[in-house]
Amino acid sequence: MMVIIKDEIYGTIEFDELEERIIDTAAFQRLRRIAQMSVTNLVYPGANHTRFEHSLGTAYLSSLISERLGLEESEKKKIKIFSLLHDIGHVAFSHEGEDVLKRYIGDHETLGRDIIRKGEIADIINENYSSKEIAEMYGSKRGMIVEADIGADRMDYLKRDALNTGVAYGMIDIDRIVHTLAVEGNELCVTEGGLEAAEFLLVARFMMFSAVYLHKTVRIATAMLQRAIEGSIEDGTIKPEEFLYMGDAVAYERMLQSQNAKKYVDGLLRRRLYKEILSLPEKKINMKEAKELEKKLSEQFECDIILDYPTKFSKAVELKVKTNDGLKTLPKMSSLVNSLQKAEEERRKILVISEEAVRRTRGEEIRKAVLRFI
Structure with a gap:
């Protein structure tokens, strides 16, 4: 018996009984309480969707891709289960939380493997398949339908x-991409007929990072959130592994009990955010130097000053295009993709931020101190 779920993008999505039971587990339902875009809703108020619906959408797209590639029925099922669970290891606050917590407990792929291999979800999977086999799809050729540059995960989250x-920026031609996908030499690629659609997806990703994910105010809110997470761990209020079992709201409540974290959480909940004092090109100082400068400035001016180092938009584009002369990487065939990579480098800025009162009263002194350092 199939269960039908209505999705805001794809309309009707169907899941079989085993998939429904996975969705109904406590670990999967927790994804309802983790915002897909963390603190981005402080800038874009509609950004309140969660890891839950993204996981359902990714599973739907992976099914379309599997069907297009003509995979065997058993393999289609396994890939759909993996795609459904690809984000099961996310901690509270999604990637923004992971950036702090991964040095304590590992990244979401590592945590996801552990959740899939043992416990309630593993018991359900093992009735028909192997939970170990599903867990091993992370980072593998079999997982490329989900994880590739042009895979189900990326297409769903961008849209x-x-x-x-x-x-x-998310007007991606999913139908065109899916219908021009192929597998060549164990690699997911597009045929030349899908070149423009693939380019457009990468343009959409660049624009989403530039205008949304790395919006200046989003970066400031993220920096405050990460200070709160780190502070709550340092003073023993929350153990790192607890973030894997909490949603965002509970994590906020717990962090309010931390002396180190409280002022940051209060600022986020009231939208009293730090302000930019100065921005400078990333090439001016490296990350280690930025951390040293952050400490010096905070000590010199006796206030909390943060130097936020920019996150990379993406790793190098590895997408392959199937041509009459064999596989070629997309950057070799597309001057547009090359120009995007150059534009990314030019837009990467380090932000120097602090409380509004600090910017108002000592902003000019801080700017001069930063410029003397570099």
């Missing part, structure tokens, strides 16, 4: 994030 933020 869903754009829809919920209200920006126009």
